[in-house]
Amino acid sequence: MDNQTRIDRVTRFIETLNQARELGLSVTDAGDGTLTLCLPYSDRIIGNPDTGVIHGGAITTLMDTTSGCVILCALEDFELCPTLDLRVDYMRPAHPHKPVYARAETYRITRNIIFTRCEAYQEGGETIANCVATFMRIGKEASPKHYRDLIAGDVK
Amino acid sequence: MTDPEILRYTQETGDFSRMLESIPYATWIGLQCERFGDDLIFRLPKKESNLGNPILPAIHGGVIGGFMEMSANIYLIMSRESLRMPRIVDFSLDYLRAGLNRETYAECRLTRQGNRVANVMVTAWQKSRSQPIATARAHFLLED
Numbered sequence: 001m002d003n004q005t006r007i008d009r010v011t012r013f014i015e016t017l018n019q020a021r022e023l024g025l026s027v028t029d030a031g032d033g034t035l036t037l038c039l040p041y042s043d044r045i046i047g048n049p050d051t052g053v054i055h056g057g058a059i060t061t062l063m064d065t066t067s068g069c070v071i072l073c074a075l076e077d078f079e080l081c082p083t084l085d086l087r088v089d090y091m092r093p094a095h096p097h098k099p100v101y102a103r104a105e106t107y108r109i110t111r112n113i114i115f116t117r118c119e120a121y122q123e124g125g126e127t128i129a130n131c132v133a134t135f136m137r138i139g140k141e142a143s144p145k146h147y148r149d150l151i152a153g154d155v156k
Numbered sequence: 157m158t159d160p161e162i163l164r165y166t167q168e169t170g171d172f173s174r175m176l177e178s179i180p181y182a183t184w185i186g187l188q189c190e191r192f193g194d195d196l197i198f199r200l201p202k203k204e205s206n207l208g209n210p211i212l213p214a215i216h217g218g219v220i221g222g223f224m225e226m227s228a229n230i231y232l233i234m235s236r237e238s239l240r241m242p243r244i245v246d247f248s249l250d251y252l253r254a255g256l257n258r259e260t261y262a263e264c265r266l267t268r269q270g271n272r273v274a275n276v277m278v279t280a281w282q283k284s285r286s287q288p289i290a291t292a293r294a295h296f297l298l299e300d
Binding site for chain 1: 159178179180181182184185204205206207208209210211216217218219221222223225226241244245246247248249250251254
């Protein structure tokens, strides 16, 4: 699978997630077991109206989505893997009016579990938050074939 | 949310509408809060834009996290006399069941409050409180 295929699969997948679409998440970069997504700044996700700093919940959603989607960049066939747990450490508030990026990697894949780590940062490279997560492999048969075909791009 | 006047009003009246209206993220996901005696119950009404997995369909795990995180934050503000805003340090979330496309509830418990750090537990459920969809633990820094 080449990187363009990975980008296309993740793009099609996040298109099906209402919340990811509402947030305007987009793919910045993808590789073998790595993925970077971008969260644009928006007034709707502000947590502190005095400073314009976005709420941690939006960062959590960005990191959960990136960690979940990086699995598409690591496995040959699409499998929907539910999140078991997620741990976020907040380093500093995100600067307002600038996008936040999240770069995730799968660092261990077993028959049952996938382990990921993810870093959220802004331009200049300052870390906003770190996240580790585990996902359960329930098998590709757990999602309907038409949905798998849609993500794989086999639907004309 | 840092506006002390709104915080004082909320603490005195138990009416959360002004506070929640002042926080765009809370309004956007639809978070609501009600006080029963000393207890607070947080509510996340069913909302299409909060969905993730379209097959089930299920609420996006990140939204469940954001809902629980903001619940913990508000709970902590209300349980303290101070009008200072606690700052979140870390957040650890266990997903126990899929959050289906229906109303979700959360309640919080202050596990430990020190001088500088507070530890808050959050439980979220849908149909029955005895079958939580997620539990979370958060640390907050209390000083500036």
